[in-house]
Amino acid sequence: MNGKEVAGSGERDWALLQPHHRHTQRQSSDESSASRHQATPDHCDLQCKVILLGDSGVGKTCLLTRFRDGKFLSGNYITTVGIDFRNKMILVDDSQVKLQIWDTAGQERFRSVTHAYYRDAHALLLLYDVTKKQSFDNIRAWLGEIREYAQDDVVIMLLGNKCDCGSDRVVRKEDGQRLASEYKVPFMETSAKTGLNVELAFHAVARELKARAKSQQDGHSDEGSFNVHDYLRQHQAQKSDNCFATNCLS
Amino acid sequence: MASSASGSSRRVSAEEVLVVEAGIEPGASSDPILLTTDSFEEVEQELNSVGIDDPQPGSSSQLQQTPNSPVKRVSTFETLEQASSVNSDETDELAQQLAQEHLDCDPLKSKEWLAQNKHIFVLSQAGKPIYSRFSSEDKLVTVMGVMQALVSFVQAGNDMIRSIHAGDTNFVFIVKGPLILVAVSKTKESVSQLVLQLTYVYNQILSILTQSQLTRVYEQRRNFDLRRLLTGSERLIDHLLNFMEREPAFLLGAVKCLPLQPAMRDSITQTIVQTCGKIKNLVFAILLANNQLITLVRMKKFFIHPADLHLIQNLVDSSESFKAAESWTPICLPRFDSNGFMHAHVSYLAEDCQACLLLLTVDRDVFFTLSEAKQKIVEKLRRTNCLEAINESMNKTSITTAEIGLPEMRHVLYKCKSTAQFWSPGFQAPYNNEKEIQRLIGCYQCLHHRLHVPNRPLKLLFQQTDKETMLAWVTSGFELYTTFEPLVTKTDAINSIGKLLKWIKKEEERLFILSSPTF
Numbered sequence: 191m192n193g194k195e196v197a198g199s200g201e202r203d204w205a206l207l208q209p210h211h212r213h214t215q216r217q218s219s220d221e222s223s224a225s226r227h228q229a230t231p232d233h234c235d236l237q238c239k240v241i242l243l244g245d246s247g248v249g250k251t252c253l254l255t256r257f258r259d260g261k262f263l264s265g266n267y268i269t270t271v272g273i274d275f276r277n278k279m280i281l282v283d284d285s286q287v288k289l290q291i292w293d294t295a296g297q298e299r300f301r302s303v304t305h306a307y308y309r310d311a312h313a314l315l316l317l318y319d320v321t322k323k324q325s326f327d328n329i330r331a332w333l334g335e336i337r338e339y340a341q342d343d344v345v346i347m348l349l350g351n352k353c354d355c356g357s358d359r360v361v362r363k364e365d366g367q368r369l370a371s372e373y374k375v376p377f378m379e380t381s382a383k384t385g386l387n388v389e390l391a392f393h394a395v396a397r398e399l400k401a402r403a404k405s406q407q408d409g410h411s412d413e414g415s416f417n418v419h420d421y422l423r424q425h426q427a428q429k430s431d432n433c434f435a436t437n438c439l440s
Numbered sequence: 441m442a443s444s445a446s447g448s449s450r451r452v453s454a455e456e457v458l459v460v461e462a463g464i465e466p467g468a469s470s471d472p473i474l475l476t477t478d479s480f481e482e483v484e485q486e487l488n489s490v491g492i493d494d495p496q497p498g499s500s501s502q503l504q505q506t507p508n509s510p511v512k513r514v515s516t517f518e519t520l521e522q523a524s525s526v527n528s529d530e531t532d533e534l535a536q537q538l539a540q541e542h543l544d545c546d547p548l549k550s551k552e553w554l555a556q557n558k559h560i561f562v563l564s565q566a567g568k569p570i571y572s573r574f575s576s577e578d579k580l581v582t583v584m585g586v587m588q589a590l591v592s593f594v595q596a597g598n599d600m601i602r603s604i605h606a607g608d609t610n611f612v613f614i615v616k617g618p619l620i621l622v623a624v625s626k627t628k629e630s631v632s633q634l635v636l637q638l639t640y641v642y643n644q645i646l647s648i649l650t651q652s653q654l655t656r657v658y659e660q661r662r663n664f665d666l667r668r669l670l671t672g673s674e675r676l677i678d679h680l681l682n683f684m685e686r687e688p689a690f691l692l693g694a695v696k697c698l699p700l701q702p703a704m705r706d707s708i709t710q711t712i713v714q715t716c717g718k719i720k721n722l723v724f725a726i727l728l729a730n731n732q733l734i735t736l737v738r739m740k741k742f743f744i745h746p747a748d749l750h751l752i753q754n755l756v757d758s759s760e761s762f763k764a765a766e767s768w769t770p771i772c773l774p775r776f777d778s779n780g781f782m783h784a785h786v787s788y789l790a791e792d793c794q795a796c797l798l799l800l801t802v803d804r805d806v807f808f809t810l811s812e813a814k815q816k817i818v819e820k821l822r823r824t825n826c827l828e829a830i831n832e833s834m835n836k837t838s839i840t841t842a843e844i845g846l847p848e849m850r851h852v853l854y855k856c857k858s859t860a861q862f863w864s865p866g867f868q869a870p871y872n873n874e875k876e877i878q879r880l881i882g883c884y885q886c887l888h889h890r891l892h893v894p895n896r897p898l899k900l901l902f903q904q905t906d907k908e909t910m911l912a913w914v915t916s917g918f919e920l921y922t923t924f925e926p927l928v929t930k931t932d933a934i935n936s937i938g939k940l941l942k943w944i945k946k947e948e949e950r951l952f953i954l955s956s957p958t959f
């Protein structure tokens with residue numbers, strides 16, 4: 191019994207997971223989005239790939255479960271193995287947007303597996319845990335990886351999760367804001383437990399992507415049509431006083 | 441303990457076993473679905489080659505006082521024993537003194553920790569802690585240092601430490617690649633059974649990392665902290681160790697099948713074959729429910745080893761997250777190819793059918809192809825009422841020996857050697873609580889050990905104790921471990937085994953998978 195002929199060597203596998211064909215990838219995904227009306231049985235106007243990233247245990251799966259099922263997974267700590275895949279349809283203005291959400295495992299050993307999926311992503315939600323300094327400190331490394339493996343125009347959003355934690359907090363909101371503005375990415379604090387800003391994060395991403403798709407279709411790259419920062423500022427202010435003024439860009 | 445030992449049992453075999461129909465071998469198949477090399481026997485052979493269970497160890501691999509052993513070794517053992525006794529006295533005092541303080545800070549001062557039945561430790565050859573079963577491993581740097589010292593001390597003499605026996609505690613060591621694995625056990629499990637468990641732990645680590653990655657990280661840095669690569673995977677090892685204590689599958693090196701009408705099982709298998717037949721590089725499709733095998737389809741020429749299937753079962757059983765979403769994960773099957781990753785599409789069939797389908801491929805970007813295939817499989821299975829059949833079997837409590845019509849028989853393990861599959865009935869009184877079940881599994885472990893001792897293996901063993909009577913029997917085709925009422929007579933026991941074998945034969949198509957479908 192010898193499986194060697196079939197199973198690729200571990201070495202080769204890891205090495206092959208480098209980004210390549212960036213342009214062809216994007217093109218093909220654009221083509222498929224054009225023909226998507228006929229392709230999918232449940233009608234949608236736009237399909238976006240969103241990846242959740244961040245250290246192990248920051249609450250990626252919980253955030254997704256809150257968004258998708260409106261539930262909070264309390265009690266047992268559920269570890270994601272590899273990558274989990276879920277769909278969610280949302281309504282943005284009058285169009286159906288299908289979010290294809292990849293929930294990744296935060297552990298280092300899955301890093302090279304998840305890298306392979308960065309390049310297909312339209313948006314990345316990068317999470318840290320406001321009660322764990324290490325997860326915040328690692329954000330720079332995550333952003334470095336994103337720069338290396340993802341498309342240049344990918345939508346990135348930084349989220350400080352578990353903001354319901356009260357006195358367990360070790361990362362101040364201002365620290366999150368400062369880091370976000372340094373990298374010019376929008377930022378919010380979220381809570382999968384209370385649901386704070388969870389919907390908003392996904393909706394903001396969907397709107398941004400829809401605006402981009404529209405401007406691409408119309409043939410002019412109009413930067414000012416939708417601003418995710420403004421959107422977040424408006425909606426957060428309305429939604430909650432706790433997370434007031436989280437806009438990180440002036 | 442045993443009122444009638446192996447000596448008399450041989451006599452039994454000669455006279456009375458003939459009552460049992462000759463040539464009957466339920467569940468046998470010439471086209472086995474799994475690889476059938478017995479992993480336990482392999483371990484035994486490996487051990488035997490260095491004389492581990494030899495009553496008169498010619499080799500000095502055991503640190504026991506024997507006339508041949510070099511004096512130096514003996515003294516090591518004695519000091520060790522002294523050290524350990526001093527240690528436990530000290531700890532008792534300390535434990536009391538520190539009762540108010542944070543006990544869990546130092547596991548060696550925690551009574552609870554010291555009282556654990558079976559500790560498992562994993563460390564690197566450089567002595568760096570990697571895993572400890574009952575406490576955070578970084579608190580055990582010094583103890584692991586001692587373990588590393590013991591291993592390297594014996595290695596320095598071109599020898600290999602296998603086990604130390606002190607009172608009721610066995611210390612068992614294995615060195616695999618760059619890792620040292622140690623079991624400290626107060627259970628009755630034999631050295632070879634503990635070696636088997638340590639080997640499973642090692643394979644579990646390989647399944648996470650692959651052999652080549654493991655070797656590479658240590659080649660690059662001898663003092664690498666492997667915990668970095670294993671974070672989040674400790675639970676797999678924790679779960680595996682608990683799994684091995686309660687599942688006879690590991691001991692038997694076999695897999696249990698979910699009972700299904702043969703026509704239903706065929707229909708499920710055919711659905712998978714037809715849907716996935718055209719997908720290139722799909723190596724295995726495995727459908728599991730309640731840790732039992734529903735079906736397994738393989739690529740021609742490739743087989744899966746039960747030990748690999750156990751690791752897959754462990755992964756599925758310990759990962760809640762598979763229930764919520766489709767997953768895509770790399771997995772290495774060490775017995776199949778220890779150096780390569782396969783990629784597994786893992787998902788439960790449906791909300792209303794909790795059977796878990798795994799599609800294993802060598803392509804790392806066919807998630808969507810497999811996801812689509814899975815949808816089609818579920819649709820077809822639903823149309824053909826197969827989901828219903830699976831649910832029905834999953835929800836049914838397992839038949840007991842009393843229900844089969846064998847009142848004096850309490851429980852049994854039947855392993856068919858040619859297919860590496862086993863069957864066992866549901867537990868019934870007095871084995872209806874966790875403690876009693878654990879004790880029964882312990883008894884099976886003892887029987888298994890006595891039948892498989894390499895230097896004096898037995899064919900038949902009849903053992904009467906005040907709590908139960910047990911009869912274990914190994915033929916070329918099967919292994920059978922039966923538990924009876926304590927006062928059963930040999931004749932009744934043997935008659936009842938005859939009836940049981942006939943029943944299993946009658947039901948074999950339902951209880952076992954007798955063919956080995958391929959894509």
